[in-house]
Amino acid sequence: MKLDIPPTRMQLLYLKRRGNVARRGHKLLKDKQDELMRRILEFVYRIRELRLRIEDELRSAFGYFYFASSKQAPKATDEALLAVTKEIDIEYEAKRILNLKIPKFSKKISGQLIGYGFLSTSGDLDLALMKIDQLISRLLELAELEKTLELLANEIEKTRRRVNALEYILIPAIYETIKFINLKLSEIERGDLTRLMRVKEIVRSKL
Amino acid sequence: MSGKTLAIVGKRETVMPFLATGARVVYVKEGECVEMVEKLIKEGSKIILFTEEFIEELSDILAKYRTETLPCLIPIPSGRGRTNIAIERIRGVIKKAVGADIFLEER
Numbered sequence: 001m002k003l004d005i006p007p008t009r010m011q012l013l014y015l016k017r018r019g020n021v022a023r024r025g026h027k028l029l030k031d032k033q034d035e036l037m038r039r040i041l042e043f044v045y046r047i048r049e050l051r052l053r054i055e056d057e058l059r060s061a062f063g064y065f066y067f068a069s070s071k072q073a074p075k076a077t078d079e080a081l082l083a084v085t086k087e088i089d090i091e092y093e094a095k096r097i098l099n100l101k102i103p104k105f106s107k108k109i110s111g112q113l114i115g116y117g118f119l120s121t122s123g124d125l126d127l128a129l130m131k132i133d134q135l136i137s138r139l140l141e142l143a144e145l146e147k148t149l150e151l152l153a154n155e156i157e158k159t160r161r162r163v164n165a166l167e168y169i170l171i172p173a174i175y176e177t178i179k180f181i182n183l184k185l186s187e188i189e190r191g192d193l194t195r196l197m198r199v200k201e202i203v204r205s206k207l
Numbered sequence: 208m209s210g211k212t213l214a215i216v217g218k219r220e221t222v223m224p225f226l227a228t229g230a231r232v233v234y235v236k237e238g239e240c241v242e243m244v245e246k247l248i249k250e251g252s253k254i255i256l257f258t259e260e261f262i263e264e265l266s267d268i269l270a271k272y273r274t275e276t277l278p279c280l281i282p283i284p285s286g287r288g289r290t291n292i293a294i295e296r297i298r299g300v301i302k303k304a305v306g307a308d309i310f311l312e313e314r
Contacts, residue, residue, distance in 0.1 A: 037305065040301065040304065040305070044297075044301060047297060048294070048297075051293060051294060051297075054283070054284070055284045058283070058284055059284070061224065062221075062224065065223075065224045077223075081223060081224075081226040081227065082226075084226055084227055084229065086227070086228070086229030087229045088213055088228055088229035088230050089212060090212040090213050090253050090254060092212075092253050092277070094276060101276040102276070103253075103276050103277060103279060105253070105254065105279075107213075109229060110229075111229065113227060128224060128227075129224065129227035130227075132224050132225060132227050132228060133227050133228055135228075136228040136230070139256060139281075139283065140213075140254070142281060143254045143256070143279045143281045144279070146279075146281050146297065147276070147279045147281075149297065149300065149301075150273055150300055151274070151276070152304070153300045153301060153303065153304035153305075154273060154274050154304070156304040156305065157303065157304050160304075160306075
């Protein structure tokens, strides 16, 4: 697909420069895409493992919890949970990977986990709550990783489109146009030359 | 906003144990999840964990915040056996980005 550009020497120079820039840009973007791909692969396996582990642990924690709440008085569980004075605060920091803002979370915890009496609650409740409490830092990690993955995936998509647009549309178009202008220019040159020869002949025959 | 930057959204019986983490725990029923999550985001929650059963309901919001750094919306298993919805979601994300299914099962 030829660009709609007048076939002049000026445009030829301009196009050659544009072609070089496009090729350099294409190489850069391609490198970026490769690097993103490498990173995303690293994340994929980490997330998979983490998620499966969290699922298992959560299930066992829930198991304890349901067991506990079925053993004690129905309101006792609610009361016990209301007495938890723990507060969690998430600190957020932005890290940069290839100019992408990646969240990084850290937690600040204050207060007590167990603020209820041991009399009306079963021991399983303590276990369940402790397990879930330990799980939260994993969940934070998972949140961080999954968000990173999403952002990376999004960036890969964008980069791939750009790479393809350069590789299959813009760069071929530029080179085709350069070729076209070159042909056109030499055609004009040949035309000029023959015209000159012809004029010279006419002038000579009149002498 | 101390203590409210981490929110957990889900059905009462599933997310109740998360009160132990000190996070903000919000009980929702089907159909009201979207509103609640929007409200939480507006109030400055940075991480919102929701149980897997709401993933369909929240798909619009998930798509909306996909390209933003915050908030972080993450599905968590509801503790009722493995449903694989969350894993499927990641698989979809990767498939779209890479153009191939690299999130292979090891089974």
